[in-house]
Amino acid sequence: MQYQFAKxxxxxxxxxxxxASGYAGAGVGWRNLLLDISSGYHPQLGFSPGVLLIMNFKGKKE
Structure with missing residues (x-):
């Protein structure tokens, strides 16, 4: 489930x-960049952090 509480x-x-695995993440978009930070938890494997950076080279269409 994802919720966008601002633009x-x-x-x-x-x-x-x-x-019984849980996942959570948060992100922010600014101009042509998107930064997403996430983490997952598995009972046997533990926590798995993640970072995603996306850059749109074509620019944002308004």
């Missing part, structure tokens, strides 16, 4: 019932 800010969360 450039969003948060997300998820859950996998089979493995």
């Amino acid at each position: 450039q800010f969003f948060v997300r969360a998820g859950f996998v019932s089979e493995s």
Whole structure:
């Protein structure tokens, strides 16, 4: 599930019932950049952090 609470800010969360794994993330978009930080948790494997940076070279269409 993802929720966008402002034009450039969003948060997300998820859950996998089979493995009892949870996930969460947040991101911000600015001009032609998108930065997303996330983390997941697995009971046996522990935490898995992640960072995603996306750059749109064509520019943002208004």
